[in-house]
Amino acid sequence: MMLSKRSLLQALYGLTAMTALGRADSGLARTPALAAVDAEAASKIGRAWLAINPSDAAGLRTAVFGASAKAPDLAARVRAEYRRGAMFKHEGWFFSETEARLCALISLAA
Amino acid sequence: MPVTDARGLPDGEQIEADLVIVGGGIAGLILAHELAQSAVRVAILEGGGLEPDAELQKLYDGPAVMKGPGNPDRTINSYLGQSRVRALGGSGHVWGGKCGPLDAIDFASRPWRPLSGWPFGRKELTPYYDRACDHLKLPRFPQDGGLPQGTPFKPLGEATAALRASPRAYSPLSGRVDPAAFRRFCDAPARAQNIHIYLYANVTALRLNGAGEVDHLELRCLNGPQMTARGRRYVLAAGGIENARLLLASNKERPEGVANASDWVGRCFQGHVVITTGVDDPRGDAEAMLATSQDLALYDNQPRDRPHAVFVLDPQEQQRLGVGNCTMTLSLQPKPAPKAGALGASAIQLYGAIEGRTAQALDFFLMSEEAPDRDSRITLSAETDALGQPRAQLEWRYGQSDWDSLNGSATGFAMAFGGQGLGRICWPVDTKDVLTSMSPSRHHMGTTRMSATPSQGVVDADCRAHEVANLYVAGSSVFPTSGLVNPTLTLAALAIRLADHLKRDLGAA
Numbered sequence: 001m002m003l004s005k006r007s008l009l010q011a012l013y014g015l016t017a018m019t020a021l022g023r024a025d026s027g028l029a030r031t032p033a034l035a036a037v038d039a040e041a042a043s044k045i046g047r048a049w050l051a052i053n054p055s056d057a058a059g060l061r062t063a064v065f066g067a068s069a070k071a072p073d074l075a076a077r078v079r080a081e082y083r084r085g086a087m088f089k090h091e092g093w094f095f096s097e098t099e100a101r102l103c104a105l106i107s108l109a110a
Numbered sequence: 111m112p113v114t115d116a117r118g119l120p121d122g123e124q125i126e127a128d129l130v131i132v133g134g135g136i137a138g139l140i141l142a143h144e145l146a147q148s149a150v151r152v153a154i155l156e157g158g159g160l161e162p163d164a165e166l167q168k169l170y171d172g173p174a175v176m177k178g179p180g181n182p183d184r185t186i187n188s189y190l191g192q193s194r195v196r197a198l199g200g201s202g203h204v205w206g207g208k209c210g211p212l213d214a215i216d217f218a219s220r221p222w223r224p225l226s227g228w229p230f231g232r233k234e235l236t237p238y239y240d241r242a243c244d245h246l247k248l249p250r251f252p253q254d255g256g257l258p259q260g261t262p263f264k265p266l267g268e269a270t271a272a273l274r275a276s277p278r279a280y281s282p283l284s285g286r287v288d289p290a291a292f293r294r295f296c297d298a299p300a301r302a303q304n305i306h307i308y309l310y311a312n313v314t315a316l317r318l319n320g321a322g323e324v325d326h327l328e329l330r331c332l333n334g335p336q337m338t339a340r341g342r343r344y345v346l347a348a349g350g351i352e353n354a355r356l357l358l359a360s361n362k363e364r365p366e367g368v369a370n371a372s373d374w375v376g377r378c379f380q381g382h383v384v385i386t387t388g389v390d391d392p393r394g395d396a397e398a399m400l401a402t403s404q405d406l407a408l409y410d411n412q413p414r415d416r417p418h419a420v421f422v423l424d425p426q427e428q429q430r431l432g433v434g435n436c437t438m439t440l441s442l443q444p445k446p447a448p449k450a451g452a453l454g455a456s457a458i459q460l461y462g463a464i465e466g467r468t469a470q471a472l473d474f475f476l477m478s479e480e481a482p483d484r485d486s487r488i489t490l491s492a493e494t495d496a497l498g499q500p501r502a503q504l505e506w507r508y509g510q511s512d513w514d515s516l517n518g519s520a521t522g523f524a525m526a527f528g529g530q531g532l533g534r535i536c537w538p539v540d541t542k543d544v545l546t547s548m549s550p551s552r553h554h555m556g557t558t559r560m561s562a563t564p565s566q567g568v569v570d571a572d573c574r575a576h577e578v579a580n581l582y583v584a585g586s587s588v589f590p591t592s593g594l595v596n597p598t599l600t601l602a603a604l605a606i607r608l609a610d611h612l613k614r615d616l617g618a619a
Contacts (some may be wrong), residue, residue, distance in 0.1 A: 037463055041456030075531060078464050082528030083272075085521070092538025093457045094524035099464065103456075 046107030116311035127153035130341035133348035135200020144609035146302035158197035172501035178508035207284030216593030225482040229571035238603035263408035272526035275419035350554025376488035381551030383478040434479030435594035436519035
């Protein structure tokens with residue numbers, strides 16, 4: 001999967017603006033929270049995820065954003081993953097699987 | 111009645127009372143407070159003086175080692191001497207004052223926790239917890255595990271069934287924080303006409319009569335006289351290590367020691383698994399992150415003048431994860447954010463992006479329940495102390511279930527916080543490093559465990575030795591399982607319950 005970092009982050013920013021807080025705060029769309037995510041550090045998480053889930057790389061974008069045009073509610077999905085223990089632990093940190101895949105997308109775009 | 115320095119008594123002195131209490135620590139003193147001004151004549155035999163003394167403290171020394179699967183043994187030879195105090199007031203001299211009741215699940219028999227289950231439930235202790243709170247000048251804790259009345263903050267975990275707030279409060283009688291207040295607490299029983307405190311009176315043996323009851327106690331002062339003490343009833347209240355040591359060393363009539371036919375004395379030694387983590391900690395990069403939009407004031411454990419709370423996992427969640435009880439204690443002290451480019455910084459940013467919340471990094475420590483293990487035990491060393499007594503030695507064993515429970519609890523907290531969008535958790539402690547990472551808890555428990563039947567423990571539900579009708583034990587050594595709170599309030603509640611029993615037993619109710 002070849003995605004430019006710019007286009008990936010643009011996609012993420014748009015999706016983030018659709019989260020619950022995004023809806024409550026329309027300013028979030030203009031100040032995308034994901035812009036603050038350190039791509040280099042996130043890439044480390046992403047590479048660690050892909051190292052143990054190499055077959056995941058091909059379907060990452062669909063896994064994170066879904067196939068429909070409708071923006072997913074990432075926060076709800078992430079929370080649900082935590083609740084059922086669908087987590088990835090890296091250097092002590094617990095991430096939901098979607099968070100890990102987001103980091104994997106960032107690593108591929110970097 | 112006076113406080114007597116036993117070193118000035120003549121050799122061969124015979125002390126007599128209705129009730130002889132061995133040990134003037136918090137358990138023994140609470141008993142005395144409860145029995146003050148009653149018709150019961152009480153003698154408290156304290157091995158130390160009014161204040162800690164280095165020479166007397168050496169009587170506590172002994173070898174100790176911690177063992178756990180996958181970890182190198184950790185020798186802690188200073189532990190037996192430094193984790194308790196031989197003086198009137200006992201370890202209360204260094205006690206920080208933190209108190210809370212055990213949770214209902216701590217009393218329950220849990221199929222996923224071997225040797226769990228007390229002979230009674232949380233409800234049985236409720237009136238005694240209330241009275242213990244009065245003694246220790248604490249707000250009373252509701253039976254349902256809720257917060258004391260008037261607590262000015264709400265729990266964060268109200269939104270999630272997986273996370274509970276377990277209440278804590280600091281007693282103003284902490285010897286470490288307010289020695290003068292603690293001294294007044296220690297001195298008060300001696301003002302009663304029926305209480306006589308003997309200092310420097312070291313009990314060296316319980317002697318049994320032909321009926322298998324305690325006939326008398328042998329006492330010895332360091333470089334001083336030898337004496338005896340006789341009573342109608344005896345209570346061992348010398349601490350979780352010394353109670354076992356004394357029973358094992360009293361082996362003249364029975365080679366296995368007193369109250370030890372079932373071979374439980376000294377076994378199941380438990381502390382708590384206490385691991386502190388932090389970004390600046392050389393052990394790792396552990397942080398708890400919680401959304402600052404939530405009110406965390408309830409979890410601030412620094413103010414001593416109001417209740418606070420620690421996080422625990424809901425009992426159903428504990429069962430689902432197959433873990434023991436575990437608490438997460440937060441520090442709300444300002445903490446530098448992880449450095450840019452560090453994994454922690456990225457995790458916080460990612461959390462902020464997903465949840466749309468600003469997060470801050472907070473330190474926390476986990477305190478995890480240790481499973482009772484018969485091979486975790488106090489035994490007698492071949493070495494003797496200055497009184498000629500065999501020293502205690504400790505082999506403190508953790509099992510794989512303890513490591514699994516610790517890690518499983520950390521996972522459970524990550525699920526609970528993440529599942530409600532409350533935060534993210536880092537738990538970087540590697541299982542192979544647990545022993546070197548932990549602070550050896552000074553909560554000595556389990557060595558004279560309470561049980562419904564003689565085959566499973568040392569004392570019954572009344573804290574009476576199964577095998578010795580006139581012998582009782584007070585203190586955290588009777589805890590069958592450790593639960594997850596500092597043990598002082600519970601041992602005080604049990605002492606009050608025992609005092610009521612003894613008043614009835616001795617016809618003074």
